[in-house]
Amino acid sequence: TVELNPTLLPLEWLLGTWECDEPGEGSFPTIKPFRYTETLHFSHVGQPVINFMFNAFHAESKKPMHRECGFVRMQPGTNRVAFIIAQNSGLVEIEEGELTGQQLSLQSQQLARTSFAKEPYVKQICRVFQLRPDGKLEQTVSMATDNQPLIQHLRITYRQSS
Numbered sequence: 001t002v003e004l005n006p007t008l009l010p011l012e013w014l015l016g017t018w019e020c021d022e023p024g025e026g027s028f029p030t031i032k033p034f035r036y037t038e039t040l041h042f043s044h045v046g047q048p049v050i051n052f053m054f055n056a057f058h059a060e061s062k063k064p065m066h067r068e069c070g071f072v073r074m075q076p077g078t079n080r081v082a083f084i085i086a087q088n089s090g091l092v093e094i095e096e097g098e099l100t101g102q103q104l105s106l107q108s109q110q111l112a113r114t115s116f117a118k119e120p121y122v123k124q125i126c127r128v129f130q131l132r133p134d135g136k137l138e139q140t141v142s143m144a145t146d147n148q149p150l151i152q153h154l155r156i157t158y159r160q161s162s
């Protein structure tokens with residue numbers, strides 16, 4: 001096992017595998033509400049970078065659905081955090097924000113997509129990760145699209161599984 005780069009010590013609580021404890025809730029004004037399960041992996045190889053993979057599945061059929069992977073960096077000596085994210089839908093994004101205690105609040109800074117990505121296009125993403133006092137990790141994602149203002153799309157809680 002490689003020692004964690006000291007730059008990342010403020011994010012040590014995020015490392016490991018997180019499994020949703022109950023299905024997450026998906027919604028948006030333009031879609032039918034849905035439920036999903038998701039596993040998060042956060043790891044490192046000693047660089048000042050966390051590697052992550054998020055894999056979501058249909059709650060009943062277990063079919064693979066949304067997938068994201070990328071990297072987390074911290075600006076040394078600050079509480080500034082950046083997520084560098086690629087999504088299987090053809091979207092890539094930079095999110096930045098602040099770490100406050102064990103809560104990470106992120107806002108999209110840059111969004112790009114494949115020329116043939118499905119419409120409507122996402123215009124803005126706000127994401128919050130919070131390690132709650134009960135030891136559960138909660139993620140909420142809000143988004144704005146071409147035709148909808150910023151509103152919640154996802155909410156889910158996880159338990160650490162390793």
Ligand code: HEM
Pocket residue numbers: 026028030031032034036056057058065066091119120121122125141143145153154
């Ligand atoms: C729909 C974006 C994560 C499941 C959508 C739509 C967008 C979107 C733009 C279309 C909304 C509309 O038609 O008005 C995103 C973004 C995500 C994300 C940016 C991450 C940051 C997820 C995750 C799941 C999920 C983790 C879990 C399975 C769905 C489903 C729909 C949907 C089921 C409705 C059917 C469909 O359009 O495929 N999402 N999504 N999304 N999303 Fe997400």
